[in-house]
Each structure stands twice: as C-alpha cells, then as structure tokens.
Amino acid sequence: MLKYREIANELEAYIRDNKLQQGDKLPVLETLMTTFEASKSTITKALGLLEKKGVVFQVRGSGIFVRRFNRTGYISLLSKQGFKKSHEDHNHTSKILELDVRTPSEEVANNLGMSVEDEVYYVKRIQYVDGKALCIEESFYNKTLIPYLNKEIVSESIFNYITEALGLKIGFSDKYLHVDKINAEEAEFLGLETGDPKLDIETIYHLTNGQPFDYSKLTYNYKQSQFFIQENREL
Amino acid sequence: MLKYREIANELEAYIRDNKLQQGDKLPVLETLMTTFEASKSTITKALGLLEKKGVVFQVRGSGIFVRRFNRTGYISLLSKQGFKKSHEDHNHTSKILELDVRTPSEEVANNLGMSVEDEVYYVKRIQYVDGKALCIEESFYNKTLIPYLNKEIVSESIFNYITEALGLKIGFSDKYLHVDKINAEEAEFLGLETGDPKLDIETIYHLTNGQPFDYSKLTYNYKQSQFFIQENREL
Numbered sequence: 049m050l051k052y053r054e055i056a057n058e059l060e061a062y063i064r065d066n067k068l069q070q071g072d073k074l075p076v077l078e079t080l081m082t083t084f085e086a087s088k089s090t091i092t093k094a095l096g097l098l099e100k101k102g103v104v105f106q107v108r109g110s111g112i113f114v115r116r117f118n119r120t121g122y123i124s125l126l127s128k129q130g131f132k133k134s135h136e137d138h139n140h141t142s143k144i145l146e147l148d149v150r151t152p153s154e155e156v157a158n159n160l161g162m163s164v165e166d167e168v169y170y171v172k173r174i175q176y177v178d179g180k181a182l183c184i185e186e187s188f189y190n191k192t193l194i195p196y197l198n199k200e201i202v203s204e205s206i207f208n209y210i211t212e213a214l215g216l217k218i219g220f221s222d223k224y225l226h227v228d229k230i231n232a233e234e235a236e237f238l239g240l241e242t243g244d245p246k247l248d249i250e251t252i253y254h255l256t257n258g259q260p261f262d263y264s265k266l267t268y269n270y271k272q273s274q275f276f277i278q279e280n281r282e283l
Numbered sequence: 284m285l286k287y288r289e290i291a292n293e294l295e296a297y298i299r300d301n302k303l304q305q306g307d308k309l310p311v312l313e314t315l316m317t318t319f320e321a322s323k324s325t326i327t328k329a330l331g332l333l334e335k336k337g338v339v340f341q342v343r344g345s346g347i348f349v350r351r352f353n354r355t356g357y358i359s360l361l362s363k364q365g366f367k368k369s370h371e372d373h374n375h376t377s378k379i380l381e382l383d384v385r386t387p388s389e390e391v392a393n394n395l396g397m398s399v400e401d402e403v404y405y406v407k408r409i410q411y412v413d414g415k416a417l418c419i420e421e422s423f424y425n426k427t428l429i430p431y432l433n434k435e436i437v438s439e440s441i442f443n444y445i446t447e448a449l450g451l452k453i454g455f456s457d458k459y460l461h462v463d464k465i466n467a468e469e470a471e472f473l474g475l476e477t478g479d480p481k482l483d484i485e486t487i488y489h490l491t492n493g494q495p496f497d498y499s500k501l502t503y504n505y506k507q508s509q510f511f512i513q514e515n516r517e518l
Contacts, residue, residue, distance in 0.1 A: 061448040070495055100335070100515075105455055107492050115493070119459060125360070125513055220340055224354060225514040227462055227482045227505040245480030245505075247462045257342050258306055258350070270480075277458040277512070279361055280335075 102278025219256035317476025454491035
C-alpha cells in the first residue's frame with residue numbers, strides 16, 4: 049500500500065479507537081511528520097484523502113479537525129469499508145443462495161457493457177447483521193474479467209480476491225437508489241410483509257480503466273438499514 | 284469564481300451539451316491549456332475537481348475520459364447542482380407552507396450544535412417536478428448565522444443568499460438516509476396512501492469552519508424520486 053494511504057488508515061484508526069469527536073483538533077503537520085516519519089507532501093496527501101473520505105476537515109489557518117458522524121448503526125454509502133466500520137460491534141454474516149455461470153439479461157449486459165452472449169458469474173446471497181436479514185444481494189461479474197469464483201471466495205471478500213489474486217485495479221462506481229414496495233419473495237427473505245418499503249441500491253463497479261466488472265443489486269430491509277453520506281465542499 | 288472552477292463548469296457544460304458518453308475521450312492537457320488559456324496546474328485542478336464530482340475519470344498514460352451516468356430523471360445525492368442537472372428538462376417549483384422564527388426541538392438543536400433557547404428560522408415547503416410533489420422539506424437555519432429570511436429569499440435560492448448576501452462559506456455536509464412508511468399528513472402532501480414507502484434524507488450543512496448552519500429533512504415521494512451517487516476510487 050502507498051505510504052500516504054497507510055498513514056491515512058492509521059490516522060483514521062486512531063480517531064476511531066480514541067473516539068475523537070467532531071471538531072476535535074488533530075496534531076499540527078510538523079507533529080504528524082515526526083510521528084509518521086514522513087515528508088510534508090506525504091502527510092498532506094494523507095490528510096487530503098481523509099478529507100475526501102469525510103474523516104477530517106481543514107480550516108485554513110487554524111488546523112485539521114475531526115469530522116465524525118455521531119450516529120451509530122448507519123451504513124456508509126460511500127465506501128466498502130463504511131459498512132464494517134459502522135457495524136464494528138455487530139456480527140456480519142451472509143448466506144449464499146445461488147452461485148453459477150449464466151448469460152446475462154439485456155439489463156445486466158447493458159449495465160456491464162457486454163453482450164448477452166457473454167457469460168457472467170451470478171451470486172445471490174442474504175446478508176445478516178446480528179442474525180437479522182439486512183439485505184438480499186444479487187451480483188453479476190463479467191466472466192471475461194473474473195474467470196473463476198467459488199463458494200469459498202464468495203464467502204470471504206470477493207473484492208480482496210479480485211484485487212489480490214487477480215491483480216485487477218478497482219476504480220470508480222455508479223450507484224442508483226430507489227425506494228419501492230417489496231414482493232412476496234423479498235418479504236420472505238427479509239422477514240417482512242409483502243408491500244413493506246424497501247431500498248434498492250444498484251451499483252456498477254468499474255476498473256481503473258473504466259471497464260465495468262460487477263453489477264450488483266442490493267435490496268435492503270428498511271427496519272435494519274440506515275445510511276449516511278459525508279459530502280465535501282468541492283462537490 | 285476561481286478560474287479552475289470556471290473551467291470545470293465549462294468542461295462539464297460542454298460534456299453535457301454535446302451529450303458525450305461514458306468512455307468518450309477529452310482533448311489532451313495541452314489542447315485544454317490552449318483552449319482555456321490556462322496554466323497546466325489550473326487545468327489539472329479543474330480536471331481533479333471534475334474527477335471528484337464523477338464527471339470524468341483519468342487513466343494514467345492514456346488520457347481523460349467522460350464518466351456519464353446514463354439514466355435520466357435520477358437526482359444526485361452529492362451536489363446541490365445535481366438535482367437541477369438531472370431534471371434539466373423538467374419544471375422545478377416549490378410551495379412554501381410555513382416560514383417563521385422559533386426555538387428548536389432537542390433534536391434540531393443537537394443537530395445544529397446549538398441550545399434549545401437559541402432561535403432558528405423554520406421553513407416548510409413542498410417541492411414539485413412538473414407539478415408532481417417530489418418531496419416535503421423542513422429546514423432549520425441557525426438564526427445567529429442566518430439573521431434574516433423572507434418568502435422572497437426562500438422562493439429563490441437560500442444558499443445563494445447565504446453565500447452572496449451574507450458572505451458565508453458553505454463547507455461540508457452530513458446526510459442521513461432511511462426508509463419508512465408515510466403517515467396520513469405526508470400522504471396527503473405527496474398524493475400517496477398512508478403506509479406507502481418514503482425516503483427521508485436529513486442533511487446537516489456546515490460552514491467551512493465546521494459550524495452547522497442548516498439542518499434539513501426531506502421526505503421524498505418514492506414514485507417521483509430516484510437517486511444516483513458517483514463514487515471515486517479514493518473513497
């Protein structure tokens with residue numbers, strides 16, 4: 049991992065472990081340079097990353113401050129880590145319902161920028177938090193890019209496998225949210241009533257070269273899920 | 284406006300107006316420098332901003348490419364402009380239901396980091412798209428920071444007033460989303476049935492110095508609203 053990313057992770061862990069609150073001031077640049085034995089530019093890059101991630105905010109002339117959303121049990125919409133972090137004290141499990149190779153529907157092929165003749169890995173699973181159904185997940189992976197998946201990989205972290213075993217570089221993603229009523233099958237999986245509210249989040253994950261490799265659709269149990277987003281001034 | 288922001292806006296407008304698609308390549312740095320009569324660092328800053336906003340993505344060694352979410356009618360969760368852009372061809376109006384000065388509830392005071400004795404401006408309105416109710420908005424502004432509001436200001440852009448008339452610098456914001464069922468009053472405002480799904484989005488807006496100035500709660504009509512988020516690799 050790049051040094052500035054390591055430092056960013058350490059700083060984030062420090063803020064979390066010491067339960068620093070919104071507005072708490074971080075040590076000055078010089079102190080951080082000494083602590084992490086890093087150059088000014090490296091520390092600046094690390095802080096820039098943390099600012100983008102909404103972990104800190106910088107006030108010109110007066111310093112770097114902790115930015116900490118103070119509601120527990122909220123799932124971050126903006127990072128893979130967000131979920132685990134916001135559910136640190138919770139037990140996160142999942143049950144694989146289906147795992148196979150198939151040809152994609154028109155919609156899936158379109159979202160993955162591939163042809164309906166090409167093959168995808170299809171994964172369907174339920175994610176649980178403390179034994180309660182959080183969401184139903186359906187994911188489609190472009191088999192040309194992800195040539196092999198099995199239950200073991202899927203029950204661990206697919207993204208770790210993709211980056212570490214396959215050496216692919218994960219880039220940006222597009223998320224689409226909409227609210228609707230759940231059908232009978234979803235109600236059964238989520239332990240809710242047909243017609244209850246749901247939040248559907250579709251995500252198209254791209255490699256750094258812009259090629260989509262994963263299209264996933266998560267259907268959330270409205271009783272188990274709350275989300276947060278931290279936005280920065282530039283946006 | 285800073286030059287790199289102007290250039291970013293022009294580039295974004297260019298991409299939009301010419302309906303460039305995801306993956307379309309932008310001119311090389313040198314060309315952009317000539318076109319905008321700007322330095323390399325200015326262009327780089329502009330492109331960095333557009334990358335953060337999810338308008339372009341950069342592939343090291345091969346160039347800058349358009350990143351364009353290809354679904355219409357989706358509202359951006361990550362920028363004030365997002366709404367207008369995604370609803371460009373739509374008529375966006377609003378009706379003010381309430382506008383007064385009051386003392387905040389415990390919850391509101393907590394979200395604004397103020398005391399329940401302090402005063403807030405309260406604004407309640409319905410937002411419409413093409414005459415259909417999009418959402419119910421309740422906003423609370425710290426009166427110490429926003430000393431005056433009236434119907435005229437509220438029916439224009441409150442944020443323009445805050446930045447231009449009051450000269451305040453708007454910084455980051457925290458958003459909280461959750462899905463639930465609507466009550467009878469919400470159903471009436473939104474033209475839905477009691478118990479229908481809704482998406483509540485609470486936002487706490489901060490000044491660049493980290494002080495919260497606006498706490499708003501929007502209750503969205505699930506039939507009228509779909510949202511998108513463009514996430515970057517760094518997050």
